[in-house]
Every structure is written in structure tokens, then in C-alpha cells.
Amino acid sequence: MRHRPPQDALPDRRPSRRRVAGALLAAAATALGVAPAPGASVAATGPGAATAAHHRSAPYLDARLPVERLVADLLGRMTLQEKVGQMTQAERGSVDADRSRITDLALGSLLSGGGSAPTPNTPEAWADMVDAYQERALATRLHIPLLYGIDSVHGDGNLVGATVFPHDIALGATRDPALVREVEHVTAADTRATGPQWVFAPCLCVARDDRWGRTYESFGEDPALVERMETAIDGFQGTRPGDLARPDRVLATAKHFAGDGDTVYGTSTTGTCTLDQGVTVTDHAHFAKVDLAPYVPAVRRHRVGSIMPSYSSVRWTDVPGSTPVKMSADRELLTGFLKERNGFDGFLISDWEAVHQLPGDFPAQVRTAVDAGMDMFMGPYSAPQFEQALTAEVEAGRVPVSRIDDAVRRILRAKFRLGLFEHPCTDRTGIPSIGSPAHRAVARRAVAASQVLLRNRHRTLPLSPSARIHVAGADADDLGNQSGGWTVTWQGRSGDTIPGTTILEGIRQHAAHVTCSADASAPTAGHDVGIVVVGETPYAEGVGDVGNGHTLELSAADRANIDRVCAAIRTCVVLDVAGRPQIVTDRLPRTDAFVMSWLPGSEGGGVADVLFGKRPFTGRLPVSWPRSEAQEPVNAGDPRYDPLFPCGYGLTTHRRHR
Template identity: 65%
Template sequence: MRPAYAVGALVAALLPVPVTSTPVSYRDARVPVERRVQDLLGRMTLADKIGQMTQAERGAVAADPTLVTEWRLGSVLSGGGSVPTPNTPAAWVDTVNTLQRAALATPLKIPILYGVDAVHGHGNVYGATVFPHNIGLGASRDPRLVEQVYRATAEEMRATGIRWNFAPCVCVTRDDRWGRAYESFGEDPALVTRMLTAVDGLEKNGVLATVKHYAGDGDTTYGTGTGDYPIDQGVTITSRADFARIDLAPYVAAVTRHGVRSVMPSFSSVDWTDDGVGNPVNMHGHRELLTGTLKGKLGFDGFLISDWEGIHHLPGTLADQARAGVNAGIDMFMEPNTAPQFEAALTAEVQAGRVPMTRIDDAVSRILRVKFQLGLFENPYATAGEVGTAAHRALGREAVAASQVLLKNNARTLPLRPDARIYVAGRNADDIGNQAGGWTLDWQGRTGDSIPGTTILDGIRQVAPAASVTFSADASAPIARTDVGVVVVGETPYAEGFGDVGGPVCSWCPAPQQEPKSLTLQPADRAVVDKVCDAVTRCVVLIVSGRPQVITDQLGSIDALVASWLPGSEGGGVADVLFGRRPFTGRLPVSWPRSVDQVPINIGDRPYNPLFAYGYGLRT
């Protein structure tokens, strides 16, 4: 039996807010934030509080915005590919403002916080500047540039009315077979920590940053993945000491040095070898790491947002999952299509005494604190701005050039002469969707002419107008021995799950993406490399990919080899370094393996004998 005072407190929490003459301090911007939080918290019913802890997807409420009012939602998100029609800044702002008006129709008029995955620019929005994915930014070794990229991302997000970014990913990628490897800045926690200026770029420009996925998702063991995915959402099998050194380190810095205010737990689990392997604990229910370490030892005073249906990875019913997630320390729950069911389940758990009101009040206080800090109560509505500005595209081009890593350059093949005869081949030479990668317009990305921008072929033609350029994607056009071959090959877009090597293909993706993911070039790519490099005197190969592609057996016929990563919308940056307008300065953020059998391979391993070591990169 619960004590009488606990029952009384619960009944009081369920009652409507009484009408009194008490000054409404929370609406006064002159009042300190903590006083505003406590004033508002004291006026909220349990329904108000649980609503603030709930996030629904745009598609679940856009057709009927009154659901935001009815459910008392604290947040709405757009998942990858969830966009208004038309997909313009004005339509985005109209969507956000419409949902905001519904939130402000609640008795306490608490604004919603709208979130989106803008992981390499505001990629959901047509016409936005699409920057290199984090793996390329890690190759730049330039924290200042990273801050500028994320600042520009923040500006384009605000132009569409959105104030919350589910980025940056500060995972440390330790296995190239993982389909999210390109979301990481690299394999070394020290490098990832240096790139936390991404948080500053967002936060200093009015957008809430989210570091994810806490913690260990880049370090999961191949073969432990969920469902058909060999490694995604798997288990990090490690000692506490190694976990702290590799997986936790960037989050420590994000909280203690960069003041991040939102953290997203990982789909993955942790299995401490110190305790004997065989007892993995999913991060969404890991009280030791969420509450004990993050909120306790590190003093994190922001809030935790679950990943997409993240608590559904916990055992039991939705009520069991909600109870476990809240009690572990999660504050807001991304329940894209099950928001009312989640609210009902959590309400029942509180009423049954299985989730204490102190935990609910702590969660809601954290959420409200951030909303007050962002100024949402004073300025809940947005006005449309511009995306894809000339300044941002110029910055994107600079970031692309800085991310290129020169791995081989025999006989000074690069830079190319501006008046050279150039034979361009390969499926990624003139495919802006492939060079943008996943999380571009759609969750898994799109191949083909999907976004405005400049392909690598476009860039070559623009940078070297005096050059004689022949383009043949499959190298079927005649090749002259005196041509300089530029072969652009690599991967097609993917995101987590379907990006796992050895995992299932994405059957609903465009046909070119329906290919098994691999750490080696596809047969057609290999054939184009062989054909062009055997036919010309000098041959340059560019690999457009989210991770290394093993090319050891073809390296002898290649004169110059470039890791171009996933450059995004500004392919002119690749041409800038090919023709010497900018020098090659990039360095490998991950080790480049000699063979598939070497994977996983990371700096510090013993033995360590990759084809190209971590940090390698030639200069021109």
C-alpha cells in the first residue's frame, strides 16, 4: 500500500489547474529560468506533464493538428523523408507554426519543440546545402570548419522554423561494416572529441544540439545486430575501462566542455566483460549509464530523448517499456506513431506507483528548462528564410576540398593540367544522389538527380573549361591512350540497417541502391577501373563512399587514388583539389584495410598493418 501522502500528491497532480490570482511567473521573461520552471511545473496536471515527455511524428498529427492540443504534446519531429508539400522553407514554417498554434491552444500554452535529423546540412529540405557527412569532416581535421558547417546548418534549420537537431553523431566508429560508419568523425575518440565544435555551431546559433548515440553504437560487435542487421543496434562487448576510453569520452567532453543540452541513447546494448559476457543491457534501459554516469557523475542538466521507438527494444509490454525507460533516466520519448498509447501506458504506471512523481517532475523540469532557455515561450513562431545560399554553398565547397584524402600520387599525376584531355568514367562521376549519400531527402537517401548542386563531373567542367572532357559512365566510349583517366566509383546511398555489410538489401529503395553492401567495389565499378586504367597512360581513381573500399589488388594500375567520402551537393570542391586550386590536406579519419579479413582494424591495434594508416594523407 502506498503512503497516504503519496496518494494525495497523485490525486492533486491529476486535478485540473485551479484558477487563482497567483502571478503567472513562468510567462515573464524577466524571471530567472529555474523559477519559471518551478512555477509552471506547479500548475501542470499529470496529463500536461506526460504530454511534455511525448514526441510524435509529423505524419501522425499534420492532418489533424488538434491532436497536438489533445495529447498535450511536448514535441513533434520529422523523420527522414517526412516533409511538407511543397518541400520549401515556407511550407516547413507553415507546418511548424500550425502545430505550434495547436500547442498554444492548451490551457498552459506550452510551446512544442520541433526536431529533425539535419546530420549533414538540412538534408530533408529540397534546395538546402548538403555538406559532407561527418566522416569527411573528420578527414579535414579542422574543428573551426566543422563549427562553421554546423552553424550554416543551424541557420538553414531556423529558416524552416526548426530549433532542434538530432545531431551531431559523436560515436566512435570501430568497424567499417557498420552502416552508420559515415555518421562518425572517425575511429579515434580524440579526433571525435576535437570535432565537438559541431555542438557549438548549432547551440551558438539558436538550435538545440543532440549528441548521439549514447554510448557505444560505433563499437558494437559484428554478428550481434538486431534482426537481419549483422551489426546495427548490436552489442558493445567491452570492459568498463575501454568503454570509458573509447566510447564514452566524446560525451564527457560534450557535457562538461560544450554544455550540450540534449542526449539521445543508442539502440545498442552494452555487455561488460568485467562481469562476464552474456548479460547485455540495452542503452534505453541502462540506469547506470543514463542516470548514474550522465546525470550523476557528469552533471548533465539537459534532457534525454529516446531514439525512434527506442524503448520498444526493451522487453515486455509498452507499459513495461515506458516504466523501464523513465526509471532508467529517459526524459522525452520519440513515439512517432504511438504517442497516445505511450501516454496512456505511462499514466497507468504513475497511477500504480511504479513510476514515482519525482521522476516525472525531474523529466519535465529538464524539458521546460531547455524550452525557456531557447526563448520558445517568447518567440514560439517562425518566419521563412532562405536555404542553399551562395555563402553556404561556398562553405560546402570548401568543406569538400578539405575532406579529400590523397592516398597515392605516382609521378605527380595530380594536380591535373587545366587544359588536359580528360576521360571521365564511373557511375559516381555524375550522380549527385550517390555523392550525397544517406539522410538526403529520404532516410536511405536517393540515387540520381535528386537535389540541386554540382556533381564531380560538373565541377571538372567548371574548374577546367579549357580541358577536353569526355564522359562515359560505363567507359563504353572510345579511350585515347593520351587521355588522363578520372574514374569515380564507390557506393550508392544507404543509412543504418540496410547499410550493414552482409545485411539485407533495401527492397523499396531505388534500383541502383538494391545491391549488397560490401567493403569492396561492385563488379561493374571494378570493371570500369580496369578498363580505363589499362587504356590510359595516367589514371586517377576517386572513391565516393561512406567508408573505405578495399582496392589493394587494383592499386598497381592506379596512378593517383583519392578518398572522396560523401561530399554532398558541392562536387566542385573535388575538382578544386584535382586541378590544384586548393591543396590536398585531408588525412584518413579511419584506417584503410588491406583486405576485408583485416576488418575491424583501428589505430592502436597490435598487430597493425593497414594499406593506409589512420592519419595518412599526401599533400600537393
């Protein structure tokens, strides 16, 4: 076990933010000329507090009223500048040096991009940071709290010491919706205990081409499987009225609407990617069946609170003369499909500077996206320019005030449902559970359930604990590699980046006689079993697209390790630690057992649990496994479907009797 760093240098966990919040409540009530009702909203003094004194009543401060009444009352008090501020999200790095900018811009939201963390990267430091930003938001005239968003896509991977779960593709392999719900409940609890109340997850993309660098963010290639795994939303948000306001729940984001997993190879508009941010070339029937299908239950059944439109575009093959339209500009889908046809009452948040990819100058880009239905704009370092542009567009009559009111109403609704007006500061009671044995046990079960056994000649697995084992491969003892992208930093990195258990350490928990050599150069004589761990190094998004320095082929070092170990030791087991299938067609016959281990995260012991029969193999492929890279895209239902392993394939074993 790689232990968490010492805690003796952490800041004192004093209730200073709670005392501040209480004082702010009294100040707000005084400024508004009312006495706060029981459970009333926390607010703040600030430069505009005196101007609010003429209000003789403030229903939005009374948490006993229905949410829609609270929203309507607050919206009716807001100026255009304040409304535009609510539609603006900035990166924390753009305001950290001068936090008064939060107040001056009346910002509605902040986010931490991948790797944007406080120093030190501890739970207490996160909570202190978010609460300090919140104080500046509460210093605005109407004391509207911030909504803080973060990419908790496989656990709170931004926080060193949090439990890092398998990525979504591995969770899709479990075929276990209840387990997925449990995983995301832990993620929600860890995230909110440190301040953020909103996660940019889960990804409901349907991955139709494994060359895509975001394949591991998808639950699989089958839209029906993706729909089954939408219990992730329930894990984040809860299912009962009032759950969102709990200290162990967060607002979820279904992303990336829609078709980002179904783009055509080589159609990117960025000049660097080959599938990411590309074009989905499709007809309406296919798009509805594959790409839109997961969003219907996400909205209607799971009541997801926010949706993030994709960078990608759609070109209709059944519409003569159709040209690609960026999703951020597609009113038919954003407003027509989501809001009008399916009754989505949450809000749409743009992806990182996505509006900048639309045609025209910046005011035209803003106008187009707002008219299409975008409600909040992730402009990490362009928040002032966005607010200026949108305000000018409204004042010129090019964007109707009714569209602004609709957007702000949706954002405020989420904030009231989250209980942010009553409790804007971080409830830190969940901090002791972060990285706890109970949370890690959930992750270890998820890892074991996700392992897919693709070959098991002569019933090689499960292994005997008394076997003399030689382990080879750089991925065997590398927490960074087994966690992948979106781990501490955006792209992730190799090495000892997080606390956890490597696959090698997990094997040593089960077997007494284990040797290891990263390059398979150590002597192999006298061993009963060779275990070769192959795979990918970390990447995220389009950086991982095949063609951007990446390939589905095994590396030369991995192929050499398989050749050496499988030739020297009678029983040879290969584990593939990767975010997508790799090409193993020529090496598979040399193995006795082959396991797809995906990206297990911090709990490599779960891999060893199935190798040694503590838990059975039950995982099934969530995507088709290609025979060659040239065979991609290959998906179940294709004409002449002939993958190496079909989607849904997976051998099973029984638990070893002790």
C-alpha cells in the same frame, strides 16, 4: 550547377503566424489574469483557458526572470497529464490529418522522420507546417510550445534546396574544428529558418568497424578525433548565454550514447542487421576510454542540450555473468554517468521506438526506461499508448512523481533557453540565405579540405587545366550518390535529387576538354588523363551494414571501369565516393593517383578544386583502411596493426601557381 526549382509557385511569405502569435499572447495574459511583461511569453487561447483564470500571477510568462525560476513556476502549475504530454514526441504524420490531437494529448514535441516533409518541400511550406502545429500546442491550458526535431545530419538534408554538406566522416578527415563549427552554424541557420528548433546531431559515435552502415555518421575511429570535432555542438547551439534563442541556432543532440560504433559483428537483436543495434562486448576500462570519452566534453565543455541513447546494448566482460543490457534501460550509464557524475542538465530523448525493444509488456518497457533516466520518448505512432501507460504507472506508484518532475524540468529548461515561450513561431528572416552562394562556398571548402590523397605516383596531382580528360563511372555525375543517405529521404537515392554541382560538373569548371562515359565504353584515344569515379550507392543505418546486401568490395562495374581506363590512358586517377573505405588492394597498383572523396554532398566542385590545385590536398584518414573485408575491424593501436593505409594517413600537395 543544378539550379533550385522555380520559386513562383511558393506560398506568399506573409507575417500571418506573427499576427497569430501576438493575439495569442494577449489571450493568454487575459486568461491568467495578468498583464504581459515586456518580452513576455506568447501563449494561446484554448479549451482550458477559462480554467486558468484563477491564477492571479504567472511568473513563467515573464522572460525577465531566470530560467530556473520560470521552469519551477510552470512545473508547479502542471497536472500529471500535462507533464506526461511534455515527455511525449510524435511523428508529424500521426497528427497531420487531425492536428487537434496535439492539443488533446498536450504533446511536448513533434519530429519529422527521414523523408517526412510538407508538399511542396520548400522553406516556406516547412515554416507554415511547423507554425500550424505550434498553434495547436499553444491552445493547451498552459500554452506550452512544441519542440520540433529533425535529422539535419549533414546540412538540412530534409529540405530540397538547402546546402548539403559532407557527412561527418569527411569532416573528420579535415581535422579542422573551426571549419566543422562553421558548417554546423550554417546547418543550424537553415534548419531554424524553416521551423524546427532541434536537430538530432552530431553523432559522437566512435566507428570501430567499417562494416557498420553508419560509419559515415562518425567523425572517425579515434575518440580523441571525435572530441576535437565536437565544435559541431558549438556550431549548432552557440557558445554564449542566450545564443540558443537566436534565429540561427538550434538545440543539438549528442548521439548515440554509447558504444554504437563499437558493437561486435553479427550480434544484432533485430534479425536483419549485423552491426547496427548490436551488442558492445567490452570491459569498463575500454568502454570508458573509447565509447564514453566523447560525451564528457560534450556535456561539460560544450553543454549539449540533449542526448539520444543508442539502440545498442552492453555486455561487460569484466563482470561475471553479465548479460547484454539495452542502453535505454541502463540506469548506471544514463542517470549515474551522464546526469549524476557529469552534471548533464539537458534531457535524454529515446531513439525511434527504442523503448519497444526492452523486455516485458509495454507498461514495463516504459517504466524501465523512465526509471533508467529517459526523459522524452520518441514514439512516432504510439504517443497515446505511451501517455496512457506512463500515467497508469505513476498513479500505481511504480514510477515516482519526482522522476517525472525531473524529466519535465529538463525539457522545459530547453524550451525556455530556446526562447520558445517568447517566440514560438518561426522567424523566417533567414530563408533567403538557404542554399545561398555564401553557404555553398562553406560547403565547397569543407569538401576540398576533406579529400584524402592516398596515392600520387610521379606527382600526377594536381592536374593541368589544359589536359584532355576522360571521366568514367556512374558516380561522376550523380548528386544522389555523392550525397548518400539522409538526403531528402531516410535512405537517400541515386539521381538528380537535390540542387548542386556534381563532380563531373566541377571538373568541367576547371578543364576545357572533358568527355564522359558512365560505363567507360566511350573512345579514350587522344586523352591525357582518365578519371574514374567509383563508390557506393546511398544507404542509411543498419540497411547499409555489410551482410545486408552491402559489401566493402568495389562493384564489378567499378572494377571494370578502372581496368579499362587505366589500361587505355597513360595517366589514371581514381576517386572513391563512399561513406567508408572500400577494398582497392588489387586495383591500387594500376592507378597513378587515388583519392578518397567520401560523400561530398551538393558541392562536387570542391573535389575538382583539389584535383586541379586550386586548393591543396590536406585531408587525412579518420579511419584505418583495410586490406580486405576480412581484416575488419582494424583500428590504430591493435596488435599486429597492418592496414593498407593507417588512420591519419594522407599525402599533401601545394596549391597550383597560376
